[in-house]
Amino acid sequence: MPLDGITGSVDAATQAAAVAQTASAKKSQTMDSEVFMKLLVTQLRNQDPSSPMDTNQMISQQTQLAMMEQVSNQTTTANENFSLQMRMAAANLVGKQVSYTDATTGTAVSGTATAVSYAASVPTVTVNGKEVDLDVISGIKSA
Numbered sequence: 658m659p660l661d662g663i664t665g666s667v668d669a670a671t672q673a674a675a676v677a678q679t680a681s682a683k684k685s686q687t688m689d690s691e692v693f694m695k696l697l698v699t700q701l702r703n704q705d706p707s708s709p710m711d712t713n714q715m716i717s718q719q720t721q722l723a724m725m726e727q728v729s730n731q732t733t734t735a736n737e738n739f740s741l742q743m744r745m746a747a748a749n750l751v752g753k754q755v756s757y758t759d760a761t762t763g764t765a766v767s768g769t770a771t772a773v774s775y776a777a778s779v780p781t782v783t784v785n786g787k788e789v790d791l792d793v794i795s796g797i798k799s800a
Contacts, residue, residue, distance in 0.1 A: 690726060747781075753797050
C-alpha cells in the first residue's frame with residue numbers, strides 16, 4: 658500500500674507488527690531514536706516507488722529528533738544538578754539553628770539540625786528529633 662509522504666498510513670498488518678515489536682523492545686511513553694528509525698524504515702519499505710518520500714522532510718524530522726534528544730539530555734542533567742544542590746544545602750544545615758512552620762499545628766518551630774536523610778525525593782533534616790523536608794525550612798542561624 659502506498660504511503661502519502663511522511664505522515665501517510667501503513668497497512669494494518671505492518672502497523673501491528675511495528676507496534677508489537679516496539680512495545681516488546683521498550684515499554685516507554687517517549688519516542689526515542691530507535692522508534693523513529695523503525696518507523697522510518699517501515700515507511701521506506703512501504704512507499705510508492707513512483708512517489709518517493711521527500712528527503713527534505715526526512716532530514717527535517719531527523720534534525721528535530723536530534724534536537725529533542727539534546728533537550729532531553731539537558732533536562733536530565735539539570736534535574737541531577739538540582740538534586741545535588743538540594744543534598745549539599747541539606748548537608749550544610751547540620752549543626753545550625755533552623756526554623757520552620759509545623760504543618761500539623763501551624764506554629765513556628767526552631768531547633769538545631771542534627772542529621773540529614775536522602776531517602777525521599779526531597780532531603781529531610783532532623784530538627785529536635787523530627788524529620789522535616791528541606792523545602793519547609795524557612796530560616797537558618799549559626800549555632
